[in-house]
Amino acid sequence: MSRTSDKILILDFGSQYTQLIARRIREESVYSEIQPFNIPIEAIRTFNPKGIILSGGPASVYERGAPVPPRELLELEIPILGICYGLQLIAMLMGGKVTHSEKREYGPAVIQVLKPDVLLKGFENASAKERLVWMSHGDRVEALPEGFEVLAETSNSPVCVVRHRQRPIWGLQFHPEVHHTAWGKKILRNFIFSICGCQLSWSMQSFVTETVRKVKRQVGHEKVIGAVSGGVDSTVMAALVGKAVGDRFYPIFVNNGVLRKNEAEEVIALYQDTLGLNLIYHDASDRFLSALKGVTDPEVKRKIIGKTFIDVFVHEANKIKDVTYLAQGTLYPDVIESVSFKGPSATIKSHHNVGGLPEIMPLKLIEPLRELFKDEVREVGRVLGLPETVIGRHPFPGPGLAIRILGDVTPEKLATLREADAIVIEELRVSGWYDKIWQAFPVLLPINTVGVMGDERTYEQVIVIRSVHSVDGMTADWVRLPYDLMARLSNRIINEVTGVNRVVYDISSKPPSTIEWE
Numbered sequence: 001m002s003r004t005s006d007k008i009l010i011l012d013f014g015s016q017y018t019q020l021i022a023r024r025i026r027e028e029s030v031y032s033e034i035q036p037f038n039i040p041i042e043a044i045r046t047f048n049p050k051g052i053i054l055s056g057g058p059a060s061v062y063e064r065g066a067p068v069p070p071r072e073l074l075e076l077e078i079p080i081l082g083i084c085y086g087l088q089l090i091a092m093l094m095g096g097k098v099t100h101s102e103k104r105e106y107g108p109a110v111i112q113v114l115k116p117d118v119l120l121k122g123f124e125n126a127s128a129k130e131r132l133v134w135m136s137h138g139d140r141v142e143a144l145p146e147g148f149e150v151l152a153e154t155s156n157s158p159v160c161v162v163r164h165r166q167r168p169i170w171g172l173q174f175h176p177e178v179h180h181t182a183w184g185k186k187i188l189r190n191f192i193f194s195i196c197g198c199q200l201s202w203s204m205q206s207f208v209t210e211t212v213r214k215v216k217r218q219v220g221h222e223k224v225i226g227a228v229s230g231g232v233d234s235t236v237m238a239a240l241v242g243k244a245v246g247d248r249f250y251p252i253f254v255n256n257g258v259l260r261k262n263e264a265e266e267v268i269a270l271y272q273d274t275l276g277l278n279l280i281y282h283d284a285s286d287r288f289l290s291a292l293k294g295v296t297d298p299e300v301k302r303k304i305i306g307k308t309f310i311d312v313f314v315h316e317a318n319k320i321k322d323v324t325y326l327a328q329g330t331l332y333p334d335v336i337e338s339v340s341f342k343g344p345s346a347t348i349k350s351h352h353n354v355g356g357l358p359e360i361m362p363l364k365l366i367e368p369l370r371e372l373f374k375d376e377v378r379e380v381g382r383v384l385g386l387p388e389t390v391i392g393r394h395p396f397p398g399p400g401l402a403i404r405i406l407g408d409v410t411p412e413k414l415a416t417l418r419e420a421d422a423i424v425i426e427e428l429r430v431s432g433w434y435d436k437i438w439q440a441f442p443v444l445l446p447i448n449t450v451g452v453m454g455d456e457r458t459y460e461q462v463i464v465i466r467s468v469h470s471v472d473g474m475t476a477d478w479v480r481l482p483y484d485l486m487a488r489l490s491n492r493i494i495n496e497v498t499g500v501n502r503v504v505y506d507i508s509s510k511p512p513s514t515i516e517w518e
């Protein structure tokens with residue numbers, strides 16, 4: 001574990017918000033680490049945290065099989081903050097009573113402070129709006145254990161904020177880590193600074209140093225491979241792993257034939273020249289395009305690309321002898337999607353990037369970004385000195401342009417879409433819009449429409465421009481681009497891209513539409 005001096009340990013009882021707690025604490029420049037709820041007490045002593053937070057969780061503390069840490073945890077004399085399930089756990093372990101509540105509480109509530117306390121410092125004159133907290137629970141503490149007192153209540157939760165009179169133990173029924181709890185940050189700050197006495201100890205720079213050290217120690221003299229695409233996640237992952245193990249890391253880049261204009265060349269230059277890594281490049285365009293020939297169904301296209309990718313990658317990887325590790329750019333949202341939370345996009349479309357690799361290649365996994373959110377990964381990229389063009393790059397799906405060409409994929413259609421895409425990206429960059437939005441791209445429709453050019457009738461293809469704002473890709477709204485920019489996009493595409501005589505703009509949000517058209 002970490003050598004950083006002041007640390008907060010977060011014990012995970014399965015809440016979707018656990019990582020958010022870690023993130024909030026890191027935002028305060030204090031190092032925090034998440035460990036499973038049943039980490040041995042000895043390991044906690046060795047870790048030597050300044051404070052411990054017990055996360056929320058979906059179980060009921062009185063259920064059989066509910067996650068329960070050893071009782072000694074509460075006797076360590078290290079400050080403890082229990083959140084929701086964490087509070088109920090403290091109550092149960094110390095002899096109180098937790099029951100199923102008649103009134104389940106999900107959403108906002110206003111707390112009334114009954115007694116001033118260091119945890120609620122700053123609340124003295126808070127308005128009702130500032131005392132808004134976010135609840136999400138079906139159980140509640142019916143009887144507090146001996147020695148505890150109530151510091152605040154809500155109309156539905158008489159036991160909302162509590163503390164032990166002598167020992168350093170606090171509990172909250174609501175979630176201070178979520179954005180909707182107005183003063184949640186203040187409460188966490190009070191805990192980590194005023195109660196635990198932490199000093200500032202975390203920065204993206206320290207994350208990089210620490211991660212490089214961990215990967216170096218883990219890998220030793222073994223070899224590592226990893227699939228890379230030129231996207232932010234895999235590039236930051238590769239830069240970190242490369243820094244840790246040098247030329248024993250072999251990033252593999254497969255050209256699947258459905259990349260954007262000049263993309264393969266740019267990715268090769270980035271890895272070889274800018275990052276100085278041992279890139280293995282394999283152009284499998286013909287194989288992908290022949291597998292896609294005549295295929296029109298979006299899901300079948302995705303499956304073919306996913307399967308062909310794995311076949312090609314495994315073939316290339318097997319050429320490198322004695323590999324022990326597979327490095328992946330998995331982020332925290334990918335982890336929660338696969339473990340406890342299935343977002344709509346996971347079920348509506350199959351995402352095929354490198355998802356299936358660990359099952360097929362029995363290698364040990366290295367996932368240095370698994371605890372971070374996308375914007376934190378971008379910060380890591382900045383610390384590593386990656387070019388802004390890489391850090392700010394819009395997401396690009398694994399199945400590439402194949403899911404932006406509706407109907408079958410042909411070399412001619414690819415050429416058309418590549419030209420239109422290059423124009424869209426160039427105009428967005430020049431106008432300064434590229435960095436203001438989540439993603440923008442053209443889609444090629446499988447229909448022709450009538451037009452007129454130079455007195456002649458034309459019957460040509462249609463390009464749609466899709467441009468969206470989003471924070472995580474799960475929901476999105478279309479961007480109100482200025483009309484003059486839209487006019488330039490349309491003029492340039494129709495004038496410069498052969499075979500296109502009409503450009504339209506997609507004004508659908510997600511949901512009900514998705515960002516990609518297939």
Ligand code: XMP
Pocket residue numbers: 345349350351352353395396397398399439473474510513514515516517
């Ligand atoms: P949708 O179309 O599901 O897209 O609204 C949400 C976000 O995910 C991207 N996307 C993918 N990314 N592999 C990826 O890595 C895929 O198969 C894939 N499909 C969609 C999409 O570009 C958007 O940012």
